[in-house]
Amino acid sequence: MKLNFVFILVIVFLTACSTTYQPLGTTGGYQDKKTSEDTYWILFEGNGHTDLKTVEAHWNTRASELCGPNGYTSEDFEVDYEMVDSVDLSGIAFGIASPSVTHYPYAVGHAQCNTTASIKPVKPTSSR
DSSP states (O other), X not given: OHHHXXXXXXXXXXXXXXXXXXXXXXXXXXXXXXXXXXXXXXXXXXXXXXXXXXXXXXXXHHHHHHHGGXXXXXXXXXXXXXXXXXXXXXTGGGTOOEEEEEEEEEEEEEEEEOSSXXXXXXXXXXXX
């Protein structure tokens, strides 16, 4: 009996976590595709426990990884929720199943990699 309680507690804990930064899987993550020599299409999907700021931060992390130290400019960037209809089975033991809507956050857009450093070196001035 005690083992069942611990197992249920672990399952509840694991399913209540927000999406971590990872390749796209069953709990969310990033997906990208190179669309030209210096442009990537990037999608980051969260789960029902992930907020918009987190998916935006993870999208930016992936863009930074792909574009490197010169940085990037985002194009067609969007952060929003996708609403998915589902069935809430929490009351199934009592013969109750009710429809519900889950909001899954996502960030999507193109990252245009900068081909040169945006900060140009400053020429030293001669002192007279």
